[in-house]
Amino acid sequence: MTSGAPVRDSGFDDFLDALADGDGYYLECSNGHGSFPPRRACRVCGETDLEQRTLPSSGTVETFTIVRVPTPQFEGETPYVTAITAFGSVRLTGIVRDVDPDSVERGLTVEPSVERWDDDTRRLTFEPR
Ligand SMILES: [Zn+2]
Incomplete structure (x- = not known):
């Protein structure tokens, strides 16, 4: 076990960084389903081609x-x-x-x-x- 800085969950921390800067985003598949980052596939249809969109x-x-x-x-x-x-x-x-x-x-x-x-x-x- 190590102590010190909390483990960085890169996808989620990147999202929080962007949100803190007023620059929030989410991921959307070509069928218009939105997913909360981090995510590699659409939560509804499973499509893996996700575009980043402005929250x-x-x-x-x-x-x-x-x-x-x-x-x-x-x-x-x-x-x-x-x-x-x-x-x-x-x-x-x-x-x-x-x-x-x-x-x-x-x-x-x-x-x-x-x-x-x-x-x-x-x-x-x-x-x-
Ligand atoms: Zn989808």
Whole structure:
């Protein structure tokens, strides 16, 4: 075991880097199915010829969960909302920030953001627009 910097998951970290720079992207096959990077084949039809596309600047909440009992990592943060959001043809999962959890509803418009944590890992988050 080594300690120090967290292991870099290149595909996902590249995606977070781009998103943090306001330059988010996703992958799309020729049939218009969107996939969240990193990915080598379309999640729907399996096509391997994926094009990189610009991620829409905002998306909408498709479904969500209000977490009231945290894992140790999220101690002191409850209640918080984890949402599955739709950005065009791709879906992203993350925590919704700056919102009263009880006011979140399907269709809420959100913008993606990248949050850096104390342990130097990063998380995908959303903020209401
Ligand atoms: Zn496809």
